[in-house]
Ligand code: HEC
């Protein structure tokens with residue numbers, strides 16, 4: 001099929017190529033991979049319900065040693081790495097901010113919890129600690145303002161929670177869970193992916209199990225390679241919380257019934273919610289942006305969807321191939337590396353060079369960066385036009401002059417483009433590879449985002465009888481400055497709330513003291 005020559009980027013050994021082709025065959029035919037070896041089975045002394053990470057340490061000391069490397073939190077790559085910097089802050093140097101930050105995140109998510117704090121991901125061992133300290137969950141009130149569902153992707157204790165409460169689990173307030181988890185024992189670990197008795201791959205995830213059932217599939221019957229990718233697909237996906245008319249309230253659900261691409265997911269959300277705002281009836285809506293009054297969607301890290309039909313995904317190269325490549329421990333044993341991080345942190349890029357044997361680390365790194373630089377450039381443009389869309393709609397909605405006859409319809413149309421444009425931008429922005437997992441789809445999605453958001457601007461201009469055209473003509477940075485500082489505490493401060501023109505669309509919240517510090521109650525019960 002492909003011959004190695006001087007111009008080809010890669011030269012994959014025949015064995016790997018055959019595996020890759022076998023991968024393509026599964027996708028095309030859905031047949032089983034009886035020829036590939038199975039995941040090795042073990043006999044442990046653990047029982048089926050074991051969820052404590054420490055219980056696995058004596059059984060698998062070498063795996064555990066690689067798992068503990070997830071605590072590394074200082075090494076960066078050009079775009080990724082393991083420092084949990086603030087994703088909107090391109091002013092402060094690390095660890096607080098980074099050159100590749102998008103300055104408008106707080107503007108675009110204004111009125112939604114994401115505008116208070118949003119950080120880059122770090123290792124799985126921090127998952128519980130980080131969720132306990134994030135400002136998105138309200139720690140100044142008994143109620144976090146977000147449901148227990150948020151816990152779904154942070155701990156294997158979900159199996160115990162769901163066993164105990166069933167579908168009543170999801171809609172509880174998150175803060176009731178703070179005192180119910182142990183940060184080390186329960187952070188993402190062995191029982192999220194393995195049956196403790198024999199270490200077979202096993203799903204803990206309710207939404208993924210539900211989705212597979214809706215497709216007439218069961219996890220146990222899938223080929224090994226699909227299982228390996230779906231382990232990560234339990235969490236590294238776009239998801240939403242059900243409106244109560246559609247099933248158990250706030251239950252986490254994957255919006256994949258129409259397909260995994262941005263158009264499919266956007267179409268899915270069109271009739272899966274209880275929105276009653278004219279023009280958006282029946283839509284699923286995460287929040288209404290206070291400046292433009294647009295019913296919005298917030299995207300979450302769709303790594304699985306993005307990867308699925310990229311160059312590697314289509315060839316059956318899974319997450320585990322690049323993020324869990326075999327390593328030799330004790331100088332001899334080959335095991336799957338359980339340090340899930342950027343493959344570029346390894347200066348030798350060993351994960352990539354299992355297959356790309358004839359390429360230097362430098363060459364491969366440059367190919368990744370080539371994609372990431374191009375995607376980043378378009379991401380920033382898409383972000384800017386999204387901000388312009390909100391501002392144009394705001395101006396058009398405050399326009400008091402003589403309006404065109406179809407003003408109301410135009411305003412709905414403008415908001416619809418604004419919602420769609422921002423969602424498409426967000427699907428690439430929230431995806432953690434800056435396009436590498438699927439360069440073609442990432443760039444296409446951003447091109448669509450730019451077009452949709454520009455249509456929002458143009459439609460709002462038309463609704464204002466073209467009167468606002470001059471107000472939104474020019475560099476968005478001077479028209480709407482980025483909001484660099486905002487938090488729950490700052491929203492209680494009247495002076496702060498005068499510091500940006502968009503803040504006047506938000507309420508100043510009553511002064512309150514912190515009740516929670518992580519998993520500890522520090523304020524009296526109210
Ligand atoms: C996010 C999912 C995930 C978590 C969490 C996880 N594993 Fe794994 N594990 C995998 C995958 C994927 C494989 C590869 C399976 C395959 O190749 O078929 C694997 C393989 C293994 C194997 C088989 C031998 C090998 O090295 O390939 C053992 C043993 C193992 N893991 C132990 C552990 C232990 C111990 C923990 C907790 C410290 C853990 N795993 C946590 C996904 C996970």
Ligand code: HEC
Nearest residue numbers: 081082121122123126127130153231232235319323340341
């Ligand atoms: C139970 C949910 C869950 C599963 C399963 C899961 N992840 Fe994660 N992953 C997370 C969360 C949450 C974070 C961010 C943690 C933080 O920042 O505190 C994360 C972070 C990461 C990071 C960033 C690490 C860094 O150094 O910056 C990588 C890479 C990653 N995951 C890869 C994987 C891969 C590959 C798999 C499958 C083998 C997987 N994850 C399975 C939830 C999950």
Ligand code: HEC
Nearest residue numbers: 077080081232236303304307312318319322342344432433
């Ligand atoms: C062909 C190899 C490859 C495959 C397959 C792959 N990734 Fe990646 N992944 C990468 C590279 C390269 C990056 C960019 C890392 C960087 O910028 O430092 C990345 C970045 C990430 C990050 C962010 C890491 C960071 O440091 O910020 C996460 C999370 C992640 N991938 C998860 C996944 C998941 C989940 C899958 C499967 C659905 C997957 N990856 C499939 C190579 C791969």
Ligand code: HEC
Nearest residue numbers: 009016020311315317321322343351352354355364367368
């Ligand atoms: C398990 C094997 C495997 C691993 C691991 C792997 N690749 Fe690939 N890579 C492939 C295959 C297969 C293709 C598609 C080749 C084709 O069909 O031309 C590919 C294609 C590519 C391409 C060309 C992309 C394009 O758009 O045409 C680049 C660049 C690349 N890989 C980089 C990487 C990097 C960087 C890593 C590590 C983070 C990596 N690969 C890991 C198998 C692998």
